[in-house]
Amino acid sequence: MTQISCVYSRTATGRLALVFAADLWSMLHGVSSATAxxxxxxxxxxxxxxxxGAAAIEASLTKAIGNLTAVEANLVRSDVLGKTNLAxxxxxxxxxxxxxxxxxxxxxxxxxxxxxxLFPCRESTLLGRGNGPILIPFGDGQSVMPAAQVGFxxxxxxxLPVVLYHTTWTVPGLIAADPQAHMCAxxxxxxKTLQSMAEQSGVECSVVVETADDVVEGLLxxxxxxxxxxxxxxxxxKTTIGCYVSQTxxxxxxxxxxxxxxxxxxxxxxxDKASLTGNKGGAx
Amino acid sequence: xxxxxxxxxxxxxxxxxxxxxxxxxxxxxxxxxxxxxVILMYVVKATLKITVGHQINSPMIxxxxxxxxxxxxxALAVIVVIWVAKRPASSDYPxxxxxxxxxxxxxxxxxxxxxxxxxxxxxxxxxxSLAPSIDQAVRAVLPLPVHEPLLMSTxxxxxxxxxxxxxxxxxxxxxxxxxAMGKRGGHASMVADGKETASDGRIEIxxxxxxxxxxxxxxxxxxxxxxxxxxxxxxHTGYELFQGGLRVLLQHSIGQxxxxxxxxxxxxxxxxxxxxSLKTFQIGSxxxxxxxxxxxxxxxxxxHLKYGIEYHIKQYLLENGFSxxxxxxxxxKPEPARHRxxxxxxxxxxxxxxxxxxxxxxxxxxxTHIVVCDLENGMVVRTKQEEKPADLASFLDxxxxxxxxxxxxxxxxLPGSSVKVLSSTSYQAxxxxxx
Numbered sequence: 001m002t003q004i005s006c007v008y009s010r011t012a013t014g015r016l017a018l019v020f021a022a023d024l025w026s027m028l029h030g031v032s033s034a035t036a037x038x039x040x041x042x043x044x045x046x047x048x049x050x051x052x053g054a055a056a057i058e059a060s061l062t063k064a065i066g067n068l069t070a071v072e073a074n075l076v077r078s079d080v081l082g083k084t085n086l087a088x089x090x091x092x093x094x095x096x097x098x099x100x101x102x103x104x105x106x107x108x109x110x111x112x113x114x115x116x117x118l119f120p121c122r123e124s125t126l127l128g129r130g131n132g133p134i135l136i137p138f139g140d141g142q143s144v145m146p147a148a149q150v151g152f153x154x155x156x157x158x159x160l161p162v163v164l165y166h167t168t169w170t171v172p173g174l175i176a177a178d179p180q181a182h183m184c185a186x187x188x189x190x191x192k193t194l195q196s197m198a199e200q201s202g203v204e205c206s207v208v209v210e211t212a213d214d215v216v217e218g219l220l221x222x223x224x225x226x227x228x229x230x231x232x233x234x235x236x237x238k239t240t241i242g243c244y245v246s247q248t249x250x251x252x253x254x255x256x257x258x259x260x261x262x263x264x265x266x267x268x269x270x271x272d273k274a275s276l277t278g279n280k281g282g283a284x
Numbered sequence: 285x286x287x288x289x290x291x292x293x294x295x296x297x298x299x300x301x302x303x304x305x306x307x308x309x310x311x312x313x314x315x316x317x318x319x320x321x322v323i324l325m326y327v328v329k330a331t332l333k334i335t336v337g338h339q340i341n342s343p344m345i346x347x348x349x350x351x352x353x354x355x356x357x358x359a360l361a362v363i364v365v366i367w368v369a370k371r372p373a374s375s376d377y378p379x380x381x382x383x384x385x386x387x388x389x390x391x392x393x394x395x396x397x398x399x400x401x402x403x404x405x406x407x408x409x410x411x412x413s414l415a416p417s418i419d420q421a422v423r424a425v426l427p428l429p430v431h432e433p434l435l436m437s438t439x440x441x442x443x444x445x446x447x448x449x450x451x452x453x454x455x456x457x458x459x460x461x462x463x464a465m466g467k468r469g470g471h472a473s474m475v476a477d478g479k480e481t482a483s484d485g486r487i488e489i490x491x492x493x494x495x496x497x498x499x500x501x502x503x504x505x506x507x508x509x510x511x512x513x514x515x516x517x518x519x520h521t522g523y524e525l526f527q528g529g530l531r532v533l534l535q536h537s538i539g540q541x542x543x544x545x546x547x548x549x550x551x552x553x554x555x556x557x558x559x560x561s562l563k564t565f566q567i568g569s570x571x572x573x574x575x576x577x578x579x580x581x582x583x584x585x586x587x588h589l590k591y592g593i594e595y596h597i598k599q600y601l602l603e604n605g606f607s608x609x610x611x612x613x614x615x616x617k618p619e620p621a622r623h624r625x626x627x628x629x630x631x632x633x634x635x636x637x638x639x640x641x642x643x644x645x646x647x648x649x650x651x652t653h654i655v656v657c658d659l660e661n662g663m664v665v666r667t668k669q670e671e672k673p674a675d676l677a678s679f680l681d682x683x684x685x686x687x688x689x690x691x692x693x694x695x696x697x698l699p700g701s702s703v704k705v706l707s708s709t710s711y712q713a714x715x716x717x718x719x
Contacts, residue, residue: 010709011717012662050712053643056632057691057711060650068711075693075709122555122580129552217588224592227552253555253581253589 002150003101004028005044005094008076013106015083018045020120020255021104022084027126028157042092043084046103047076049095102150102257109249109258113235116150118257119249126158126255132227133161133206135254137219137244138194140187143236147259148194151232152201160229161204164194165222167212179209216247223254231256237263315370315474318465319363322477325458326356329451336447340440345447348488355484358477362388365473369568379610382568388473389529392480396522400515403487405429407511414505441499448492455485470569470607472532476525483518490514535565538573542604546573549596555581555589557618569607573597576614580661586615620660626685627655627708627718628672642669642718643711644691648676648698651690655718656683664717677701689716 006021008014025043054068073093080091097103102116109119123129136151138144155162171182183191191207198205208226212218223231231254233245245258311317330352337346365388373380405428412419413431422428459482466474494507530536537543547559560576575597581589594611601609628651631642645651651672658666673679680688680703688698689708697705713719 008710009715009717011664011715014715014717015662047710048712048715050641050643050714052632052641053712056630056641056643057646057650059632060630060645060652071693072691072710072712075691075707079709122557129554220588221591221595224553224588225595227596229554251584251588253553253579253585253592255554 003041005101006104007046016124017104017106017120018083019124022086023125042090044092044094045080046097047093114260116259120255121253123255126229132229133163135163135165135223135228135231137165137233138190140184143234147232147234148197150259152197152203155203156201162198163226164207165219166209167215167218170211179211215244216251220252228254234259235261237261315366315469315471316363318462319359322458322462323356323359325454326352332447336443340443362473362477366471379567385471385473385568386529386532389476389525392476393522393526393529396480396483396518400519400522404512404515407508410508444495448488452485452488455481479521483521486514532566538564538566538571545600546597549600550593553592555579571601571606571609574612576616578618579615623659624685625657625687626680627689629653629655642713644708646692667718
């Protein structure tokens with residue numbers, strides 16, 4: 001199953017993201033009770049470092065208090081365990097974001113298009129308000145595929161249905177009440193592919209096609225009508241202005257999982273490699 | 285050519301059949317159409333009962349015929365009421381005049397209660413007539429009406445039976461139709477009139493039982509205990525109608541079970557913290573809900589939240605007997621729970637005096653500054669960095685700080701201060717929301 005992680009921060013939203021991540025991790029790993037543990041895939045908590053801050057503390061001390069990072073890690077670990085009720089071996093503190101997996105965070109969703117980030121909104125649990133479907137909006141391009149793969153896998157694991165959502169422009173001159181008749185050929189082909197994916201995954205799947213005035217409003221209204229508990233959307237590497245994921249993130253009251261596009265991930269990896277090489281070169 | 289003419293003739297015939305069928309359906313489902321049929325039924329019943337009753341010299345049947353004449357007037361009143369209720373809303377009547385229908389419920393409910401008492405009294409008088417000594421004793425205390433026994437000859441029996449049984453069937457069928465159409469169209473007055481028609485039918489059943497009991501089983505007393513049961517059923521219907529009408533006219537809530545379900549459905553919508561208040565009442569068959577929802581979301585999200593809440597409430601109300609709903613959803617932020625905390629920090633300043641970074645100090649002694657944080661809903665909304673004062677305890681008291689944080693596992697408490705000193709899990713200002 002996908003690696004679940006979150007970014008440690010001792011703020012209200014940080015606490016919310018941590019509790020959400022722990023709840024999601026417990027559900028995906030089939031552990032629900034207190035002191036739950038799972039050895040195969042622990043919950044990753046990213047704890048960033050601040051060398052300048054550490055230097056300021058060390059400079060102010062007359063007597064050394066030991067390794068600051070270790071002290072901080074211990075305090076953070078007990079804080080995380082206290083807030084999540086997870087067993088000590090269920091969490092791992094990391095110093096960097098992993099490129100893979102899902103990161104539950106409020107800020108990264110807006111800042112990093114190369115990471116798959118779950119924006120929990122103001123919710124502290126995924127299914128705290130009762131079970132509901134996972135909504136996967138799709139257009140006419142293949143960019144939905146990563147979202148569909150993650151969405152179907154999560155739906156299967158959590159035993160939730162999936163709603164495939166598409167909104168289309170009406171074809172001029174075509175008088176058909178059924179919005180599906182107005183879908184372009186590529187979107188119709190994609191719908192068939194997604195439906196067969198759902199069938200193969202063994203996930204209950206329904207389709208909503210409409211001619212909404214506004215894509216984001218249409219998909220959010222559909223999610224609210226269906227009492228969806230999660231919206232899973234892929235970021236497109238091709239979109240430069242008017243990204244639907246970013247627009248939806250700004251308006252959604254429902255948790256949204258923004259899946260990084262493979263192309264953006266690859267670009268980010270290349271950039272990281274180049275900067276590492278540059279650093280090494282500089283050091284030499 | 286001939287074929288085509290034949291086909292077109294056939295199709296025009298079919299279309300006229302279809303339009304006739306559609307017009308008939310439209311008439312039978314239209315409230316005025318329904319009430320016209322009800323009036324027709326009462327005209328037939330009244331004419332037959334008055335004529336036959338007069339001919340066979342039966343005051344009971346003749347009296348019932350006159351009662352049906354009164355029912356015609358009632359049905360005409362219902363038509364007028366429905367016409368008024370269907371008038372569109374205006375600036376003077378923003379919700380329309382739908383509540384006028386509940387005056388009919390009130391009136392019919394009251395009339396049924398009176399009818400139930402009269403019928404019960406007749407049945408009691410009938411029962412007392414079976415025991416003359418008790419009858420005399422009771423009459424000495426209470427002014428009871430005179431008992432009128434059923435007087436019928438064998439020759440008139442078939443007429444009476446046919447008329448009463450036919451009348452029962454008509455009453456029951458028409459009342460069901462009237463109630464169903466009334467519920468469908470949201471016309472409380474039509475439903476009330478339908479219930480009144482059903483009550484008439486029940487009384488007629490008792491008459492049939494009385495006639496059959498006397499002539500076939502020689503047990504005329506049979507109708508009286510049954511009459512009491514029917515009187516109770518009519519009283520119950522009357523009370524329900526009266527109470528329902530009164531509730532709507534006095535704007536009683538639509539019911540605790542509905543309000544609980546509405547609250548539950550609101551809380552199931554992502555983003556809703558709490559249903560702060562919920563007021564409901566009914567105008568005609570329209571439910572009105574005034575809600576105040578607590579949410580932390582901002583305006584851009586609230587419009588979507590409103591859509592979701594309204595969708596689910598409307599769906600529930602329409603599924604539960606209301607023909608429409610008016611929703612007024614207001615949103616408010618949760619109570620901010622404002623308080624202050626402080627961090628003892630170490631500032632690492634540049635030579636020109638501008639701060640380059642700061643971190644949470646491990647002890648008060650190591651701190652150079654105090655960052656006072658204003659919190660709302662657990663979020664830092666404002667910070668102010670002050671140089672560490674000489675008397676930290678009185679400074680924190682003056683600033684009304686509740687807790688002071690230090691970056692150490694077990695911080696010592698401040699002597700002479702009520703401020704709690706707690707452990708900050710991180711020394712990094714960014715992780716604590718301080719920058």
